[in-house]
Amino acid sequence: MTQQEQTKKITxxxxxxxxxxxxxxxxxxxxxxxxxxxxxxxTMFYPLYILGGASTTIASFISLTRAGVSPFEWLKNVFxxxxxxxxxxxxxxxxxxxxxxxxxxxxxxxAMPLVYLFLYTFTSIMEGGLEEAGWRYILQPNxxxxxxxxxxxxxxxxxxxxxxxxxxxxxxxxxxNMNFGAFFLLLISFSFSLAVIRKLTKSVWLCVLFHxxxxxxxxxxxxxxxxxxxxxxxxxxxxxxxxxxxxxILHYKE
Numbered sequence: 001m002t003q004q005e006q007t008k009k010i011t012x013x014x015x016x017x018x019x020x021x022x023x024x025x026x027x028x029x030x031x032x033x034x035x036x037x038x039x040x041x042x043t044m045f046y047p048l049y050i051l052g053g054a055s056t057t058i059a060s061f062i063s064l065t066r067a068g069v070s071p072f073e074w075l076k077n078v079f080x081x082x083x084x085x086x087x088x089x090x091x092x093x094x095x096x097x098x099x100x101x102x103x104x105x106x107x108x109x110x111a112m113p114l115v116y117l118f119l120y121t122f123t124s125i126m127e128g129g130l131e132e133a134g135w136r137y138i139l140q141p142n143x144x145x146x147x148x149x150x151x152x153x154x155x156x157x158x159x160x161x162x163x164x165x166x167x168x169x170x171x172x173x174x175x176x177n178m179n180f181g182a183f184f185l186l187l188i189s190f191s192f193s194l195a196v197i198r199k200l201t202k203s204v205w206l207c208v209l210f211h212x213x214x215x216x217x218x219x220x221x222x223x224x225x226x227x228x229x230x231x232x233x234x235x236x237x238x239x240x241x242x243x244x245x246x247x248x249i250l251h252y253k254e
Contacts, residue, residue, distance in 0.1 A: 129211045186225060
């Protein structure tokens with residue numbers, strides 16, 4: 001089997017397992033709720049909800065270990081906290097850019113003391129951050145082997161957005177009353193920043209950390225997504241992320 005065939009096989013396996021688990025859990029909850037079952041206060045709601053959220057992490061582990069990656073290597077990549085200080089600075093710079101741009105465009109409004117941003121970041125590693133064991137460990141880099149960076153990022157965004165769809169039909173989720181179009185625009189900007197972090201640092205862990213920090217920021221700040229400001233905000237963050245990547249490329253060319 002060629003390297004390209006192996007890449008395609010891992011990517012397809014990952015996606016099939018991810019969406020199978022998500023469909024059975026989140027999809028099952030969404031359908032059951034239409035008939036009055038599995039409300040967000042029921043015993044089985046949270047176990048199924050958590051399992052659905054972990055679908056991309058589970059699929060990553062299964063797909064990569066089946067392809068020959070040892071469990072230890074998988075854990076080392078996902079939780080590899082030993083990174084260059086400059087790479088942590090990239091994460092901090094993009095996080096501050098999101099918060100600053102969100103405040104300027106009035107998409108963000110501080111809702112609780114800023115210290116909670118640090119506290120929620122650590123709890124959000126398990127509640128969202130570990131999605132990156134799939135999206136930026138497998139999907140993004142593998143798509144980049146088949147197509148240009150920006151196109152790979154947009155396709156990753158589309159798949160990531162599709163994965164979130166059942167949450168918009170599920171009582172008890174933060175997405176229940178959101179506008180999907182505005183949410184998807186925000187997701188695209190997240191995808192570009194995460195893709196740039198992955199490309200510049202080669203680190204899955206830093207993507208996990210950044211994803212967790214973004215989720216924490218969306219808790220500490222009240223987020224408004226239903227206005228033209230959301231377009232400005234998302235476009236600004238895509239440009240900032242791509243500019244950061246461009247600067248790094250120019251640095252290597254010198």
